[in-house]
Structures are given as C-alpha cells and as structure tokens.
Amino acid sequence: MSFILNIETATKNCSVSVAKDGKTIACNELADEGYSHAEKLHVFIEEVIAKAAISVQNLAAIAVSQGPGSYTGLRIGVSAAKGLCYALNIPLIAVDTLQTLASQAEVADGKIIPMLDARRMEVYSAIFNPDLTIDRAIKAEIIDENSFQEYTDKLYFVGDCADKCKAVLTKENFVFLEDIKYPSADAMSKISYDKYQKSDTVDVAYFEPYYLKDFMITAPSKKE
Structure with missing residues (x-):
C-alpha cells in the first residue's frame, strides 16, 4: 500500500490530505480570505497524519500543487513539500492545479x-x-x-x-458549477497516485512552481 500526502495551496484554500492507494483517508482544508496558509499548513499536515493513524515515515511520496495560482501560496506549499521530501528521502510529485480543479x-x-x-x-x-x-x-x-x-x-x-x-x-x-470554487487536496489523491505509479516525479532540488506570469513587486509611490 502507498500513502501519499497531498498539499494544495495555490488559492485561498489551504488544503491537505493523506491518501491510501489513491483514496483520501484524511483531509483538512480552510478557504480563508486572509490567506492563512503560513499559519495553517503545518498544523493541517500534522492533523491529517494523525487522523490517518500513520507516521510521516509511512509516506511513500509528497504531492504538491504546481500552479498556476497565488505566488505566495504556491511558494509556501512547495517549500513545505520539498522540506518533507528531503527529510524523508521520498519523491516529490507535481500536480497541475487546474487539472485538480477540473477533476471535481x-x-x-x-x-x-x-x-x-x-x-x-x-x-x-x-x-x-x-x-x-x-x-x-x-x-x-x-x-x-x-x-x-x-x-x-x-x-x-x-x-x-x-x-x-x-x-x-x-x-x-x-x-x-458554482459549488466547485477551489482546488482541493482531496481531489489530488487519485491524480497523485496515478503519477506515483508511473514514477512521474520531479527533481526535489530544482522544481519550481508554475506561476504562468512573472511575480511583480511595485514600490510605493513617494509623495513630493
């Protein structure tokens, strides 16, 4: 059996699931207008691991939403996924955010x-x-x-x-279909498992999210 941790942070929905052989067995998510991903993500990871009654050492892979989406949200999710993959020496799977959304x-x-x-x-x-x-x-x-x-x-x-x-x-x-608003880690479960079975993984060291557009920082205007 294969346990995969799925992380979806590309939108306002901070969403984490654990799947067993492609079926979600635990999921936590919160769509927050304030983008609370930095505060919620690691808490949600700990909670879904506990709900699934496994330890992180049981994980076969980590799947993360690759974008497009929020620059900050994607960075937070990918950084967390990479850190876990490094620590556990397991593969990283990148999942198309829009495919996850469409699959719902x-x-x-x-x-x-x-x-x-x-x-x-x-x-x-x-x-x-x-x-x-x-x-x-x-x-x-x-x-x-x-x-x-x-x-x-x-x-x-x-x-x-x-x-x-x-x-x-x-x-x-x-x-x-207005009830389907945000991509969810629950919907990632089947997609990430299919990729895992095909060894469709990405390089943990070099993978970057797919932003689609350049991230731009504009300086505040100076008053005369």
Whole structure:
C-alpha cells in the first residue's frame, strides 16, 4: 500500500490530505480570505497524519500543487513539500492545479473549463475533456463576451471566477458549477497516485512552481 500526502495551496484554500492507494483517508482544508496558509499548513499536515493513524515515515511520496495560482501560496506549499521530501528521502510529485480543479466536475459530456482569478477580468484557464485529457493548454487570458464562442458543445465552468465572468459568458451552452470554487487536496489523491505509479516525479532540488506570469513587486509611490 502507498500513502501519499497531498498539499494544495495555490488559492485561498489551504488544503491537505493523506491518501491510501489513491483514496483520501484524511483531509483538512480552510478557504480563508486572509490567506492563512503560513499559519495553517503545518498544523493541517500534522492533523491529517494523525487522523490517518500513520507516521510521516509511512509516506511513500509528497504531492504538491504546481500552479498556476497565488505566488505566495504556491511558494509556501512547495517549500513545505520539498522540506518533507528531503527529510524523508521520498519523491516529490507535481500536480497541475487546474487539472485538480477540473477533476471535481464529474460530467459525461462537453468540456470542463477551470478558471482561477488573476485580477480584473483576467483568469488562468485551461480546457479539459470529461476524462481530464487536455483540449487546450493553460494560459492567462482576458475574459469578454467573445470568449469560448467557437465551442458549441456544453461548457462547464469551475473555479473562483463565476461572479465576474457570468455577466459576459452568457451563451446557453455555458454552465457555471458554482459549488466547485477551489482546488482541493482531496481531489489530488487519485491524480497523485496515478503519477506515483508511473514514477512521474520531479527533481526535489530544482522544481519550481508554475506561476504562468512573472511575480511583480511595485514600490510605493513617494509623495513630493
């Protein structure tokens, strides 16, 4: 049997799970507007390990959300995952954040479009088939009334962008699954186990999150 610790910190949802052979056996998560990942993540890790009734030495691998998403959130999650992998000498698995989000929509037809807020009318998005194969790769894009007009089959939108996108994405074949707002470590369990079985791992020393856009720090303006 294989126990994998899954860490998802790419959005406001700080989420951690332990899975046994691809099935979640313990999960803790909190979607906090204040981004409390730095305070909550290690507490959640300790709690799910205890709930699963195992020790960290029982872990076969650590899986972490690779992005896109919040720069700070991704850094916190990846740093924690790398530290555990180094200490335990176990492999690191990187999981596409948008694939995790898309996997929470269980649909039989059409396309799944996970979208994460990138400020104003910009989003990080990709397009998946119901079996989670990629129809269109990840990109940052501005959403307007012409977005996705080329698709005539049903499109299922998931993510934290419903409030700002519903006003412009109004075609009859557009469906917003508003209950699916954030990626979750619970949904990572099957994906990370599939990768583990294929030895689809990343280099612990050199792996970096997929930010998609450069992180920019602007200096405060100086008053004359």
